[in-house]
Amino acid sequence: MASYNLMINDHSYSVDVDPQMPLLWVIRDFVGLKGTKFGCGIAQCGACTVHMDGNPVRSCTLPVSAMAGHKITTIEGISTNIDHPVQKAWIEMQVPQCGYCHSGQIMSAVALLKKNPKPDDAAIDIGMQGNICRCGTYQRIRKAIHRASELMATETKKAF
Amino acid sequence: MPATAKLDRRSFLKMTGLSGTAFILGFYSSGEKGATIVNMSGLEESVNLTPYIIIEKTGKIIIMNPRPEMGQGTYQSLPSIIAEELEISIDQISIKQTSGEKEFGRQVSGGSSSVRGSYTMLRKVGASAREMLIKAASEQWNVPVGECYAENGKVFHKPSGKNISYGELAESASKLEVPKEPVLKDPKDFKLIGKSIHRPDINLKVSGRAVFGMDVEVPGMAYASVERCPVFGSKLLNYDDSEAKKIKGVQQVVKAERVVFGKTHYDSIAVVADNYWAALQGRKALKVQWDYQGNDKFNSNDYEQSLRNLAKTEGLIVHNSGDFDKTFAESPLTLEAFYETPMVSHSCMEPMNCVAHWKEDNTIEVWVSSQGPSLIKDELSRTLGVSQDSVKVNIMFNGGGFGRRLQSDFASETAMISKAVGKPVKVIWTREDDTQLGPFRPMTFSAMKGAISNDGKAVAFQHKVISPSLGASRNATFDKTKPDNSMVEGISDQKYEIPNMKNSYVLADFHIPISAWRSVTSSTLAFAHECFIDEMAVKANKDPLAFRLEMLTTESDTKKVLNKLKEVSEWDKPLPKGWGRGIAQYEFFAGLCGQVVVVSSKATGEVKVEKVYAVIDLGTVVNPDNVKAQVEGGIVMGLVAATKDGIRFENGKSVQTNFHNNRMLRINEMPEIEVHIIADGGPTIKGVGEPGLPPLAPALGNAIYAATGKRMRRLPVDLSKIS
Numbered sequence: 001m002a003s004y005n006l007m008i009n010d011h012s013y014s015v016d017v018d019p020q021m022p023l024l025w026v027i028r029d030f031v032g033l034k035g036t037k038f039g040c041g042i043a044q045c046g047a048c049t050v051h052m053d054g055n056p057v058r059s060c061t062l063p064v065s066a067m068a069g070h071k072i073t074t075i076e077g078i079s080t081n082i083d084h085p086v087q088k089a090w091i092e093m094q095v096p097q098c099g100y101c102h103s104g105q106i107m108s109a110v111a112l113l114k115k116n117p118k119p120d121d122a123a124i125d126i127g128m129q130g131n132i133c134r135c136g137t138y139q140r141i142r143k144a145i146h147r148a149s150e151l152m153a154t155e156t157k158k159a160f
Numbered sequence: 161m162p163a164t165a166k167l168d169r170r171s172f173l174k175m176t177g178l179s180g181t182a183f184i185l186g187f188y189s190s191g192e193k194g195a196t197i198v199n200m201s202g203l204e205e206s207v208n209l210t211p212y213i214i215i216e217k218t219g220k221i222i223i224m225n226p227r228p229e230m231g232q233g234t235y236q237s238l239p240s241i242i243a244e245e246l247e248i249s250i251d252q253i254s255i256k257q258t259s260g261e262k263e264f265g266r267q268v269s270g271g272s273s274s275v276r277g278s279y280t281m282l283r284k285v286g287a288s289a290r291e292m293l294i295k296a297a298s299e300q301w302n303v304p305v306g307e308c309y310a311e312n313g314k315v316f317h318k319p320s321g322k323n324i325s326y327g328e329l330a331e332s333a334s335k336l337e338v339p340k341e342p343v344l345k346d347p348k349d350f351k352l353i354g355k356s357i358h359r360p361d362i363n364l365k366v367s368g369r370a371v372f373g374m375d376v377e378v379p380g381m382a383y384a385s386v387e388r389c390p391v392f393g394s395k396l397l398n399y400d401d402s403e404a405k406k407i408k409g410v411q412q413v414v415k416a417e418r419v420v421f422g423k424t425h426y427d428s429i430a431v432v433a434d435n436y437w438a439a440l441q442g443r444k445a446l447k448v449q450w451d452y453q454g455n456d457k458f459n460s461n462d463y464e465q466s467l468r469n470l471a472k473t474e475g476l477i478v479h480n481s482g483d484f485d486k487t488f489a490e491s492p493l494t495l496e497a498f499y500e501t502p503m504v505s506h507s508c509m510e511p512m513n514c515v516a517h518w519k520e521d522n523t524i525e526v527w528v529s530s531q532g533p534s535l536i537k538d539e540l541s542r543t544l545g546v547s548q549d550s551v552k553v554n555i556m557f558n559g560g561g562f563g564r565r566l567q568s569d570f571a572s573e574t575a576m577i578s579k580a581v582g583k584p585v586k587v588i589w590t591r592e593d594d595t596q597l598g599p600f601r602p603m604t605f606s607a608m609k610g611a612i613s614n615d616g617k618a619v620a621f622q623h624k625v626i627s628p629s630l631g632a633s634r635n636a637t638f639d640k641t642k643p644d645n646s647m648v649e650g651i652s653d654q655k656y657e658i659p660n661m662k663n664s665y666v667l668a669d670f671h672i673p674i675s676a677w678r679s680v681t682s683s684t685l686a687f688a689h690e691c692f693i694d695e696m697a698v699k700a701n702k703d704p705l706a707f708r709l710e711m712l713t714t715e716s717d718t719k720k721v722l723n724k725l726k727e728v729s730e731w732d733k734p735l736p737k738g739w740g741r742g743i744a745q746y747e748f749f750a751g752l753c754g755q756v757v758v759v760s761s762k763a764t765g766e767v768k769v770e771k772v773y774a775v776i777d778l779g780t781v782v783n784p785d786n787v788k789a790q791v792e793g794g795i796v797m798g799l800v801a802a803t804k805d806g807i808r809f810e811n812g813k814s815v816q817t818n819f820h821n822n823r824m825l826r827i828n829e830m831p832e833i834e835v836h837i838i839a840d841g842g843p844t845i846k847g848v849g850e851p852g853l854p855p856l857a858p859a860l861g862n863a864i865y866a867a868t869g870k871r872m873r874r875l876p877v878d879l880s881k882i883s
Contacts, residue, residue, distance in 0.1 A: 001408060018408065021437045029383075029435050034375035035368015037559070039509055040591040044819035047509060075368035082367045090366040094358060094785055097231030097793055099365025100372060100509040100559030125828035132819060134509045134560050135231045136796025138830035140789070 004064055008033070009077030019065035024048045026064045027074060035075035035103045039132070046131030049104035050074050056111040058130075075103040078110055085155060086110050089148035097135035105131045109145050118149050211263040212242060212285045214256075219313065219327030221248060226258045226267040227274040228531055229361060230558035230565065231793070232849045233786040234274050236359040238282060240352040241275070241782060245286025245345055247310040248326070250357060260533030260553045268532030269558075270566050270676070272750035272847025275782050279845050287342035289333075296333035297324050347780075347841070354839070356785035361557070373529030373556040374588065376515045381584040382411060384577050385439040387446055388418055388428045390596045391812035393455035393671050396427035396448070403445040404431055409438030413446070414580040418573045420599060420673045422542045423636045430577045436588055455671065456812035463809070464500065464603070467668055471498065471607045471626045475666035476643040479652035482660030487620040491611035494620075495699050499606040499688035500874040501857075502806030505822060506601075506677055510559020511594040514574040517584035523550045524575050525584075529558040531565040539568035544575055562797070563676035567599060595822050596814040600807050601677030602628045602670070604647065606688030608695075611660075616700035618711060620660040623651040623689055628670030630681070640667055649681040650748035650854075651689055655718040656711040672809070678797055679850035682748040683857075687802070687875060690744035690858030694865065704862060705731055705743050717777045720838055721745055721754040728836050729756035729773040738762065739770070742862025746854040751846035752777045753791065757859040761867040765881040769799065769831040769860065778846050781839035787848050788835040794852025795833055800825050802857040803879050 006013045008031060015030045022041075027033050027050070036059060039047030043058035050059045051073040078084045082091075086109050096102045105128070112119055112127035119127065124145050133141070214222040223242050227234040239255050258264045271277075290310050297315035298305040307318050316323045347353070364370035389396075401413035410433045418426040431442035488494055515527040524546060530536050533553040540551045558565055574587040589597075604627040611620035631644040638644075643665040652663050677683060697707035705726055712719040722745060725731070735741065738761045745754035756773040774791050781787055804823045808815045816822035835852075861872040870882055 017435075018437060018441075025435065025437045028375075029437075032377075033368070034371070037372075037509075038374065038511065038588070040819050042591070042818055042820065045509070045591075045824075079367075082363055087366045091358065091362055094362055094789065096362055096365040097233075097789060098229075098509065098558060098560045099231070099361065099370050100557075102365055103368045106366060129826045129828045132509070132824045132826065134507060134562075134797070134824060136793035136825070137789070138796065138825070138827040139792055139833055141827060142830070 008072040023062045024059040047104040049107040085151035086148040089144040093140045093144040095140040101133045213289050215330035222254045226264045227269045228555045230561035235361045237782045241282040242286040244352045245283050248313045257555050260537045267534045272849040276845045276847050288339050291339050291342050292333040292336045293329050296329045370557045372559045376527040378584045382432050383436040383439045384430045384432045384587045385443040386428050386430045389450045391452045394450040394452045400447040404442040407442045409434040410442040416576045419543045420569045421634045458812045459810045460808040467605045467626045470666050475664035478643045478648045479663040484660045484662035487660040488611045493612035497608045501684035503600045503603050504801045506562045506564035508560030512570045512589040514571045515586045516574040516578045518579035525552040527554040531561045543572040562678040592817045599673035599675035602674040604684040608692040610696045612700045618658045621658045624664045626666040629667050633674045655716045679853040682854040686746035686854035687857040691861045694862045721775045724775045725754045740863045740867025742859045744855040744858035751851035753851035755855040755859040757863040759863040767879045771832045775836045777838040779842045780845045790848045791835045791852035792833050798853040798856030
């Protein structure tokens with residue numbers, strides 16, 4: 001056991017856990033944020049995607065001991081009122097079915113749009129192919145990312 | 161106080177972090193728009209107008225949803241049917257999942273039955289309540305009922321314009337007799353049914369606030385990871401847990417049992433710990449000896465060969481019209497083909513899990529992602545010998561169901577572990593458990609025969625199914641001398657007018673647990689059936705769509721679907737070289753859908769699915785956008801089953817263990833899908849969740865043939881290299 005200070009969604013959390021424990025289980029069972037999901041445990045499905053310093057990572061295989069000094073963002077941290085442009089686009093396109101994979105899908109999409117505010121289909125394929133959806137919502141995910149890109153452009157315009 | 165109001169507030173799930181305190185099922189008050197979803201809300205000072213409609217004196221209306229949500233949209237579709245007749249808008253209501261209470265009857269999501277099975281009943285529920293509220297108002301005002309009408313959660317008196325809210329009327333209305341035959345609304349006046357209204361659960365699902373079974377925490381809860389032998393039929397010889405107990409956080413190691421279908425018992429060992437990671441590490445440290453009892457010799461190759469051998473036997477006749485044998489023997493043009501499909505896993509994104517608390521008073525409370533509270537009650541009662549009344553079920557959002565969560569093996573096992581350790585326990589299956597332990601969709605093999613007349617018409621047809629039996633897997637006393645109807649689903653029900661048809665079934669014994677999988681046996685039989693129809697068309701030298709339409713001389717929904725497909729897919733428009741179109745339809749218990757798949761092929765043998773056109777026939781549609789979503793989902797799941805790994809056994813266990821070798825479709829492989837809905841009224845209403853799946857594989861196989869001249873008769877096909 002070892003003690004770690006984690007910066008998650010701009011809050012500081014102190015946990016005393018096995019250094020090998022994946023970040024996923026720390027976030028879920030010790031910090032109590034249940035939005036990040038367990039899907040495969042081997043970084044194959046993307047359900048556990050969170051951001052480490054803004055980059056999408058699979059929290060199911062990242063040991064907590066590697067988190068010191070890094071900023072973690074989970075689905076709970078991208079907005080307080082479900083109004084992130086990606087969330088708005090996901091609602092507008094009614095993307096989720098069962099919804100279980102969509103915390104991870106949205107975290108991947110947010111990261112993609114941050115790097116590439118106007119991704120084409122090929123860029124979406126590359127940015128999103130680490131996330132499996134068993135309900136088959138991919139067509140809507142694609143549409144929603146294009147829509148989120150538009151919404152973000154409008155918001156940026158407004159901000160100036 | 162109504163029974164449904166006896167809910168305890170202790171069960172609230174406290175979630176820390178940004179979302180604050182949330183109800184068990186997730187809570188999102190959206191303010192202006194959208195319904196609120198509650199599970200454990202207290203319902204003090206409320207009145208049950210019917211079991212389905214609870215009106216609080218504050219005016220808040222709660223609609224009970226008996227069909228668990230697993231992605232199919234029941235939180236929108238079912239409440240909106242009631243709300244339509246009740247004359248309330250969707251944002252005036254809260255939705256509450258039922259928990260297996262007797263007054264709601266059987267509460268299961270399955271068989272694409274949620275809307276088609278309760279459409280008229282739910283409309284009557286809403287209309288009865290509306291009539292009672294109007295009557296209550298008319299009595300209160302002492303005016304004729306005919307002068308009153310309901311709108312937007314209020315009753316109005318037309319001549320005077322005065323109005324009164326449902327909340328104020330609820331108590332007096334509840335004392336009135338429930339009308340037996342309430343007058344239903346004219347569909348032309350519908351405000352909700354037939355409209356693509358947003359689903360109330362979406363906001364929860366894009367914000368991490370939807371609470372799945374996986375997310376439940378109850379006070380004092382321990383976590384468990386459970387070791388079970390991936391070689392089915394093994395017995396536990398002994399185990400050494402000394403290393404496991406050295407892992408920090410491990411509390412106890414206890415024996416349990418996984419019971420599938422109430423009849424097949426598998427030994428299991430549960431490592432119970434303070435947290436899941438510790439439980440998993442403890443499980444890995446177990447030293448277990450299994451007696452495989454010879455089952456480690458089992459492999460898919462040999463089993464499949466045994467199915468091919470069984471195909472030579474006659475089997476049980478399930479349909480016989482005209483004289484197949486004579487026609488086949490005498491026809492100038494005959495053909496035969498053998499089709500094979502694989503076993504597949506359900507692979508819900510949320511691995512199986514359950515929280516159970518076997519309490520000191522011998523009642524059991526479970527929190528679970530399940531397709532039916534009734535199923536959980538049945539399973540616990542059957543396997544654990546407790547009464548149904550002593551089981552309390554809390555149904556959470558299902559992270560996928562697809563038929564897997566019709567089984568409740570994980571719930572009874574978790575309850576046993578809770579009893580053994582005397583505290584609430586959460587069992588989480590690893591993805592490896594979930595992939596290797598089934599139950600799986602069974603494979604079906606099909607021996608096909610057909611005969612064509614001189615003028616190019618199908619005159620004889622035979623579909624013989626050779627497969628394990630779902631009935632025999634479920635039921636220890638299954639009568640093998642009778643055909644298992646679930647294994648010949650739809651093969652005798654297609655609308656093609658073929659005068660001589662003889663279909664049969666050959667049962668193959670199987671020790672691997674198998675179960676329903678989205679669209680059940682139609683998911684595999686349609687491949688053989690509709691590809692063989694295509695083979696007959698080729699033999700008759702006819703266009704596959706024209707060949708089908710020629711066998712549909714009388715009006716039918718199938719004919720409508722095919723004609724619509726012809727139009728929307730631009731069937732007759734030439735395609736680039738190397739491209740091909742394939743068509744298929746399949747009608748079965750759940751409904752009817754037809755599809756055209758368009759593929760491109762390269763000289764290297766690589767095939768790409770370019771586009772899928774789907775036409776689903778419903779009669780009546782409740783939410784068109786959600787229907788499209790379900791068909792899109794069915795097509796993707798059909799593509800995975802047709803083109804990915806499937807489940808194969810070697811040395812007694814599944815070779816596939818996780819998503820790296822049991823691959824799923826990813827976004828870069830996603831074809832464009834265009835869905836059309838036929839909803840031209842009529843008395844029948846067809847299902848939505850499953851019909852989109854069966855036509856995909858045959859339409860794909862037929863498209864590959866059109867593009868490459870190669871006939872696919874065994875699934876899965878590897879699209880990277882067609883051979």
